[in-house]
Amino acid sequence: MNWITKMFSSSLGQKLIMAITGLFLITFLIVHCTLNSLIFLNDGGVTFNAGAQFMATNPLIRIVEVVLFIGLILHVVKALLITLNNNKSRPVKYAAYDGKANSKWYSRSMGILGSLLLIFLVIHLSHFWIGTKAAQLNGTILSHNTYLELKEVFESPINVLIYLLGVISLGYHLMHGFQSAFQTLGINHKKYTPFIKSFGNVFSILISFIFAMMPIAMHFDIIK
């Protein structure tokens, strides 16, 4: 199995892990965003809570949750290791550096955007995941009202601001990450790369917009 460790310790193999885990996390985002969008039904959270209960009690989802955390940790740890190594590759920095002349700022800022996302994620998990997890463990999950939790959290304007900054970071992170993952997988062809790029941009903006609407709609009582 020497060849496999060699592959995943090479710079290309490490990037492959970033791409695969990144795309996996994107599929999670789609599920997360779709389920949360149930709040826009504006039925006092009945459908949303039913969805949340399904996710919290389905045994298959419990397994996927573990895989999700492994994927997230791999993505974060690999990113950290790659960044540390990349920082070593240029010990003397340029006195004059014109990065905007040849690349987008967010493509050069994936580390910062990712760090912001990680901080946001810790806050986000403390808001919702911990409560649900506790309810799962002490058997009160069937009476657990996630919708009410949403209402409470988004009453605070500071929380709304944190969530907005979180989804803006997410949007820019995805705008580069989505198309970058395909390039790393070796998928680049004039037949479909323009589509991947524009689809990635539309997807990133759309998903951040929908996520951003949730705290806003809750805070301003557009959703009752």
Next chain:
Amino acid sequence: MSGNMNINLKVWRQKNGKSQGKLVDYKVENVSPDMSFLEMFDVLNDRLINEGKDEPIAFDHDCREGICGSCSMYINGRPHGPNQGVTTCQLHMRSFKDNDTIVVEPWRSAAFPVIKDLATNRSAFDRIIASGGFISINTGNAQDANSLPIPKGDADDSFAAAACIGCGACVAACKNSSAMLFVSAKVSQLALLPQGAPERATRVINMVAQMDAEGFGSCTNTGACEAECPKQISLTNIARLNREYYKATLFSNEG
């Protein structure tokens, strides 16, 4: 002559690889807009030699017609200066304005140590080529033109990749000083042709291993290399390198 310019230069001066360097100010007067950037340096060096106070500025140059890849100057934050698809020798002073301040630095990368002033040691690229960027068969006499059928598209892509002059602008431009564009061009030009097929898997595995060993960073797909490449080598080559590498590792007996 009317239309001539005065240029304020800030040039990186460094005695040798071990000493500390710094930016030094030089004023170059009466610069013709038709001079190349290197010719302006010739004029400045001429002056420095005649004055006898300062050593002339060391910089790499050879063909001065944009094909050798020697002239490695990082000008105002960009490799080879402000224009697209050109090397420093093909950059002319008409691309600047009178009284402009121009910062000139060497390529910055752990894998390209400074030898002196603006000259860097780019033999890391040579070692990458030596690790696999070749074909081992004896080519002999020129063959009959159509004895080895090659699709036109493959030939075009191979030629486009072979345009790489190994100047290192991709490394200089990349925020991670990654050499992926260079390595991908060298792998692609041979992977696309039947002559490169026998060593296809060993080539990519060895060249990637050598690239990593030289201390280049990894690719984060910012696209800065493609934008700054004087030969406009495409990012599709990097995707091909990724494919070639996974294919060689997963499906060949090599590695």
